[in-house]
Amino acid sequence: xxxxxxxxxxxxxxxxxxxxxxxxxxxxxxxxxxxxxxxxxxxxxxxxxxxxxxxxxxxxxxxxxxxxxxxxxxxxxxxxxxxxxxxxxxxxxxxxxxxxxxxxxxxxxxxxxxxxxxxxxxxxxxxxxxxxxxxxxxxxxxxxxxxxxxxxxxxxxxxxxxxxxxxxxxxxxxxxxxxxxxxxxxxxxxxxxxxxxxxxxxxxxxxxxxxxxxxxxxxxxxxxxxxxxxxxxxxxxxxxxxxxxxxxxxxxxxxxxxxxxxxxxxxxxxxxxxxxxxxxxxxxxxxxxxxxxxxxxxxxxxxxxxxxxxxxxxxxxxxxxxxxxxxxxxxxxx
DNA sequence: TTGTGTTTTATTGCCTCC
DNA sequence: GGAGGCAATAAAACACAA
Numbered sequence: 001x002x003x004x005x006x007x008x009x010x011x012x013x014x015x016x017x018x019x020x021x022x023x024x025x026x027x028x029x030x031x032x033x034x035x036x037x038x039x040x041x042x043x044x045x046x047x048x049x050x051x052x053x054x055x056x057x058x059x060x061x062x063x064x065x066x067x068x069x070x071x072x073x074x075x076x077x078x079x080x081x082x083x084x085x086x087x088x089x090x091x092x093x094x095x096x097x098x099x100x101x102x103x104x105x106x107x108x109x110x111x112x113x114x115x116x117x118x119x120x121x122x123x124x125x126x127x128x129x130x131x132x133x134x135x136x137x138x139x140x141x142x143x144x145x146x147x148x149x150x151x152x153x154x155x156x157x158x159x160x161x162x163x164x165x166x167x168x169x170x171x172x173x174x175x176x177x178x179x180x181x182x183x184x185x186x187x188x189x190x191x192x193x194x195x196x197x198x199x200x201x202x203x204x205x206x207x208x209x210x211x212x213x214x215x216x217x218x219x220x221x222x223x224x225x226x227x228x229x230x231x232x233x234x235x236x237x238x239x240x241x242x243x244x245x246x247x248x249x250x251x252x253x254x255x256x257x258x259x260x261x262x263x264x265x266x267x268x269x270x271x272x273x274x275x276x277x278x279x280x281x282x283x284x285x286x287x288x289x290x291x292x293x294x295x296x297x298x299x300x301x302x303x304x305x306x307x308x309x310x311x312x313x314x315x316x317x318x319x320x321x322x323x324x325x326x327x328x329x330x331x332x333x334x
Numbered sequence: 335t336t337g338t339g340t341t342t343t344a345t346t347g348c349c350t351c352c
Numbered sequence: 353g354g355a356g357g358c359a360a361t362a363a364a365a366c367a368c369a370a
Contacts, residue, residue, distance in 0.1 A: 050338095100342085100343055100344075100363075100364045100365070101343085101344085102341095102342065102343075102365065102366085102367090108342095120357090121356095123355095123356095129362095134369090138344095139343085139344085139355085142343065142344060142345090143342095143343080145344095145357070145358075146342070146343070146344085148357085148358085149358075149359080150342095152358095169364090182347085
């Protein structure tokens, strides 16, 4: 295992990974060294387990630790503080030196707090923590490393859940929009049919009256500056088409007697939105378009795209009412 | 008690940084 | 080139149902 790191320095114990650790000097918590022969003696006398990890663990225990020799009261190999756990635990270690021991609840709590403060471990802090907990600095480092791995896993799970719920809500939104689109399509078809039907009934006589209406409208609309504001407010609030039309009708009725006659009011009739909202010009034949005249249909049937306020997401189909300002604008284009 | 799944401790090999 | 971090993994410890 050439090139494998050698743990030393502030770790308080020089060990190397794998089986090659037989060949290095081992140092215990008190800084005493166990030479190769002593370690070989200790290792050969242990259980028959051939696990490299166990070799590694055992290799961290010095000869003097085993003998209860000088220095520390608490062997690092006994992660449990003797003051906390008494001689029984210590005894347990000596009888089962190959066993992996878990940290005590208090030790883990202490480490958790430290981890919350800073999840990276500077050498000084590692040594201090090790001292406080009666552990090897190496054990503290390993604990932090594993803790970071657990934290990362948890974080990934959280991120995944967040993405999943975000996806879910987006999917619901998308499906709602699809439904809304379908219902709008159906509405468009319905209105188109209605329009075509009416146009057939009405014939050219209506067109002549409409032309007359167009000549008179600009003057009166300009005269009544409140109309635009009123209608604009209504459209921005997402009022129903009928509401807007009725506002318009009211204004017309009160301020402009010219529009109370049958022909004109039919153009703005609440129940008849076909003149205000023409969904698809392509549905009209060229003849029909010609008959209706350029002055009547194009300018006020569709809003200019740049004039539509898309800042508020549509909550229902009524929000697709185009800005009525354009309705007023057409009067200037006549 | 035992089989099985999960958690925790530790090792190994690779990589990056200084 | 050494120190340290990380991913992958091993294995002990633990939890728990049957």
